[in-house]
Amino acid sequence: MTTQEFLSYMNSGQEVIAFSDVHLKMTELSNKAMEITVELNNACHTPDEIKSLMEKLTDKEFPDGAYMFPPFYTDCGKNLKLGRNVFINSCCQFQDQGGITIGEGTLVGPKTVIATLNHHMNPSKRANLIPKPVVIGKNVWIGANVTILPGVTIGDGAIVAAGAVVNKNVEANTIVGGVPAKLIKQIETEE
Numbered sequence: 293m294t295t296q297e298f299l300s301y302m303n304s305g306q307e308v309i310a311f312s313d314v315h316l317k318m319t320e321l322s323n324k325a326m327e328i329t330v331e332l333n334n335a336c337h338t339p340d341e342i343k344s345l346m347e348k349l350t351d352k353e354f355p356d357g358a359y360m361f362p363p364f365y366t367d368c369g370k371n372l373k374l375g376r377n378v379f380i381n382s383c384c385q386f387q388d389q390g391g392i393t394i395g396e397g398t399l400v401g402p403k404t405v406i407a408t409l410n411h412h413m414n415p416s417k418r419a420n421l422i423p424k425p426v427v428i429g430k431n432v433w434i435g436a437n438v439t440i441l442p443g444v445t446i447g448d449g450a451i452v453a454a455g456a457v458v459n460k461n462v463e464a465n466t467i468v469g470g471v472p473a474k475l476i477k478q479i480e481t482e483e
Contacts, residue, residue: 293317295351299371302423303391307412310419318389318421322367325349333363350374355396360384371408375430380404390423390442395430401454405439429464449479 298317301308308314328349337345342362343354349369357377365385366372372388375396383403386392390408394400412420424443428434432446435454446452446462453469453476462468467476 295321295370302371302389303425305423308421308423310417310421315421318368321370321389325366325369328369329363329365333365337362361402381436391425392428393425394428395432395448397431398428398434399432400434401436401438403437404434407440408442410442449481451479 293313295317298314298321301314308318328345332342332345332349339359342360346354346360349366350372351370352373355374355376355378358374358379360380361382363383364380367387368389371391372386373393375394375398377397378394378400380400381402381404384400385405387407387409392406392408406426408423408426410422410424411418412422422442426440426442427445429446429448429450431449433451435452435456437455438452438458439456440446440458444458444461446458447464447466449465450462451467452458452462452473453467455471456469456473457471458468458473460472462473465479465481467479468474469476
């Protein structure tokens with residue numbers, strides 16, 4: 293199975309059967325991601341070196357103005373799409389096999405976890421996985437220690453308060469917080 297075939301399958305949302313070809317490719321890509329993130333996380337790097345390692349990890353051009361503070365952890369890297377001027381703070385964990393898209397100008401706080409896979413609810417199929425993408429809009433601010441669960445979309449301009457667990461979609465230009473995250477207030481925007 294090629295990486296592109298794997299990504300197409302994962303982006304379709306179909307169940308991943310344990311020990312299937314898709315699952316084996318998932319393991320292969322995870323092992324490769326671990327190699328690259330060990331290199332990224334265990335030395336001091338220039339911005340150009342970080343850019344190069346992220347391009348190796350994602351197989352995509354690292355966008356203009358994007359930056360991160362390692363350490364950074366992912367189980368794949370190949371299904372991560374970043375917009376221009378995205379900032380990722382230290383100690384983030386992105387489980388991107390189900391697909392993570394982060395819009396331009398978004399700020400991701402330290403120790404953020406973004407999950408895109410659930411295990412099957414049926415105990416006899418527990419090792420099977422269900423991929424669901426996470427989509428984060430433009431100019432979003434995600435506070436420290438936030439967890440974003442599979443299938444969530446966060447609208448443009450939203451703020452997710454530190455420590456929140458986001459299990460439902462977040463409307464644009466709102467502030468959410470808590471466990472589970474709930475609406476705190478609307479953000480007044482200037483026209």
